[in-house]
Amino acid sequence: MNKDWNPELYLRFNKERTQPAIDLLNRIEADAPTKILDVGCGPGNSTQALAQRWPAATILGIDNSVAMIEKAKADYPHARWEVMDALNIKYVGEFDIVFSNAVIHWIPDHGSLLKNLFHALNDKGVLAIQMPLYHEMPVYALVEERYRQMFPESSFESDHVFNFHSAGYYYEILAQMPCNFSIWETSYMHVMESHAQIVEMIKSTGLKPYLDEIRDNAQKVDFENSVLHHLPTVYKIQSNGRILFPFKRLFLLVGKS
Numbered sequence: 719m720n721k722d723w724n725p726e727l728y729l730r731f732n733k734e735r736t737q738p739a740i741d742l743l744n745r746i747e748a749d750a751p752t753k754i755l756d757v758g759c760g761p762g763n764s765t766q767a768l769a770q771r772w773p774a775a776t777i778l779g780i781d782n783s784v785a786m787i788e789k790a791k792a793d794y795p796h797a798r799w800e801v802m803d804a805l806n807i808k809y810v811g812e813f814d815i816v817f818s819n820a821v822i823h824w825i826p827d828h829g830s831l832l833k834n835l836f837h838a839l840n841d842k843g844v845l846a847i848q849m850p851l852y853h854e855m856p857v858y859a860l861v862e863e864r865y866r867q868m869f870p871e872s873s874f875e876s877d878h879v880f881n882f883h884s885a886g887y888y889y890e891i892l893a894q895m896p897c898n899f900s901i902w903e904t905s906y907m908h909v910m911e912s913h914a915q916i917v918e919m920i921k922s923t924g925l926k927p928y929l930d931e932i933r934d935n936a937q938k939v940d941f942e943n944s945v946l947h948h949l950p951t952v953y954k955i956q957s958n959g960r961i962l963f964p965f966k967r968l969f970l971l972v973g974k975s
């Protein structure tokens with residue numbers, strides 16, 4: 719059962735989550751964009767980063783989570799927000815920038831999605847996308863393994879929720895489109911105080927579909943504890959007691975040509 723997002727829990731790691739958005743928008747060469755679309759704006763953190771760089775632009779944040787849009791409206795009441803599914807975007811030639819940070823892995827069929835977002839750009843527009851490469855991280859395999867161990871009868875398939883692909887997959891799509899583009903990957907070395915902090919960080923994102931699947935609250939806690947118990951096998955404690963949690967991310971920057 720899919721539950722809505724928890725904006726407060728998500729924003730506990732606001733700095734770590736927004737840094738890739740800042741890094742991505744800093745790569746965009748646009749002096750004075752007037753219209754920007756933030757797809758999957760969440761609680762408005764990425765939208766706010768866009769507004770700080772281009773204060774004169776009109777920015778529309780869209781998200782299909784009511785809880786996320788309510789939080790964005792509450793924190794940034796003067797900005798423009800709409801509950802909208804990215805799959806229903808029908809803009810043509812409207813935006814200078816279409817931006818999406820940490821979203822599209824929740825959406826299927828990236829071939830159609832990228833073409834649709836590209837169509838929303840005007841003639842000089844730029845499409846800028848970042849997504850986590852969570853499936854390449856040890857924590858993903860660990861969570862999968864713990865879930866299968868604890869719930870062997872479950873028919874839940876994480877690849878029905880997550881849509882992860884390689885750089886090569888995006889290259890094939892973009893090479894067929896009338897555009898110029900760059901693709902790169904970055905690993906962010908998050909310094910965590912404890913393994914429990916890693917669980918806290920993924921609880922509102924990568925762990926969420928598994929937790930949504932488990933109905934019984936006591937079983938949810940057992941599952942979280944099982945993940946926590948095994949995390950030291952894949953993320954070692956440094957000599958000062960902290961833990962490095964490398965977070966891989968893939969970036970796409972696409973311009974009209």
Ligand SMILES: C[S@@+](CC[C@H](N)C(=O)[O-])C[C@H]1O[C@@H](n2cnc3c(N)ncnc32)[C@H](O)[C@@H]1O
Nearest residue numbers: 758759760764781782783803804819820821824
């Ligand atoms: C990890 S958050 C990213 C929030 C923000 N962009 C950031 O930079 O932190 C992912 C967001 O994507 C939204 N999302 C997922 N699927 C979506 C869809 N099909 N259409 C619109 N938003 C979607 C979720 O509701 C959630 O708010």
